[in-house]
Amino acid sequence: MYEELRSELKKRKRRITAQREMILKIFLESKGRHLGVEEVCRELLDRNIRISKATVYRAVELLVDLGFLRRLNFGDGIYRYEIVDRSEVESHQHVICRVCGKIKEINSEMVKKIVSEISEKTGYIIENHDLKFYGLCPDCKRRLSGG
Amino acid sequence: MYEELRSELKKRKRRITAQREMILKIFLESKGRHLGVEEVCRELLDRNIRISKATVYRAVELLVDLGFLRRLNFGDGIYRYEIVDRSEVESHQHVICRVCGKIKEINSEMVKKIVSEISEKTGYIIENHDLKFYGLCPDCKRRLSGG
DNA sequence: GTAGTTGCAAATGCTTTGCAGCCAG
DNA sequence: CTGGCTGCAAAGCATTTGCAACTAC
Numbered sequence: 001m002y003e004e005l006r007s008e009l010k011k012r013k014r015r016i017t018a019q020r021e022m023i024l025k026i027f028l029e030s031k032g033r034h035l036g037v038e039e040v041c042r043e044l045l046d047r048n049i050r051i052s053k054a055t056v057y058r059a060v061e062l063l064v065d066l067g068f069l070r071r072l073n074f075g076d077g078i079y080r081y082e083i084v085d086r087s088e089v090e091s092h093q094h095v096i097c098r099v100c101g102k103i104k105e106i107n108s109e110m111v112k113k114i115v116s117e118i119s120e121k122t123g124y125i126i127e128n129h130d131l132k133f134y135g136l137c138p139d140c141k142r143r144l145s146g147g
Numbered sequence: 148m149y150e151e152l153r154s155e156l157k158k159r160k161r162r163i164t165a166q167r168e169m170i171l172k173i174f175l176e177s178k179g180r181h182l183g184v185e186e187v188c189r190e191l192l193d194r195n196i197r198i199s200k201a202t203v204y205r206a207v208e209l210l211v212d213l214g215f216l217r218r219l220n221f222g223d224g225i226y227r228y229e230i231v232d233r234s235e236v237e238s239h240q241h242v243i244c245r246v247c248g249k250i251k252e253i254n255s256e257m258v259k260k261i262v263s264e265i266s267e268k269t270g271y272i273i274e275n276h277d278l279k280f281y282g283l284c285p286d287c288k289r290r291l292s293g294g
Numbered sequence: 295g296t297a298g299t300t301g302c303a304a305a306t307g308c309t310t311t312g313c314a315g316c317c318a319g
Numbered sequence: 320c321t322g323g324c325t326g327c328a329a330a331g332c333a334t335t336t337g338c339a340a341c342t343a344c
Contacts, residue, residue: 017342124282137269162318163318
């Protein structure tokens with residue numbers, strides 16, 4: 001993945017820097033998590049690496065541009081980012097527990113059908129989407145009803 | 148709707164004020180639009196009504212709590228609000244043009260199927276959802292491809 | 295050498311909050 | 320009356336930006 005990053009950076013005449021590789025590394029080692037800038041900085045500090053917050057902001061923006069990260073928005077006022085798995089479908093959907101905040105990724109075949117249905121009905125060309133389902137996860141469900 | 152607002156406020160021992168009714172009125176008269184606090188203030192000014200921004204912030208939060216408004220997040224750093232139509236299904240979905248920003252509401256039967264599929268697969272109880280589809284609206288599609 | 299990067303601090307922009315005065319009940 | 324409400328200004332926060340020093344190439 002670092003090789004791809006280097007080649008993408010070269011392609012766009014942007015520089016290959018230790019900071020950028022390090023930040024990508026954090027995301028590669030945190031697969032499945034959804035990190036905000038603050039958390040990225042914390043992860044870096046845990047590894048005794050100090051990169052200024054401004055640089056992290058600029059790096060994640062760049063990594064989103066280059067297609068390595070995806071920006072997420074869970075409506076809490078903080079932008080979070082996750083690594084883009086090239087093998088995965090171009091869309092993404094999350095199920096979020098309203099009690100514990102746990103986030104689960106899902107992948108429904110039915111999503112494709114919805115997309116084409118919407119495309120037909122509205123005349124829009126749908127390029128990507130962001131689906132969030134809110135509810136109770138099994139654990140919280142048990143905890144709340146059980147006791 | 149104002150009657151419902153008054154009774155909800157009484158029920159919760161909150162006061163009935165001209166500002167709160169006025170702000171609800173703005174939303175009732177702007178059905179289908181997604182107003183941010185700034186825009187609500189502008190609408191008020193257009194009607195020669197001055198309500199402080201802080202009050203608007205507090206009022207929309209209250210109206211969301213009471214179930215009259217729904218908070219939306221289109222990822223541009225601004226919370227927008229829309230009136231909740233009691234007759235409508237408890238869920239909502241938007242199609243957003245990435246060029247002109249136009250937002251269209253949709254209502255797909257297929258959404259219900261997805262919800263139950265997800266519920267089965269994940270064990271979550273899905274209470275509501277927030278679906279956003281991004282792409283090109285017919286107008287921008289024409290403008291971009293046509294010339 | 296030079297243009298892209300970084301770190302810092304200051305600025306920005308949306309939202310929240312403390313507080314004194316006001317007003318609905 | 321009195322506790323909730325409003326308006327104002329100040330504070331909070333996440334994010335962005337200006338700039339001088341630095342560094343990849």
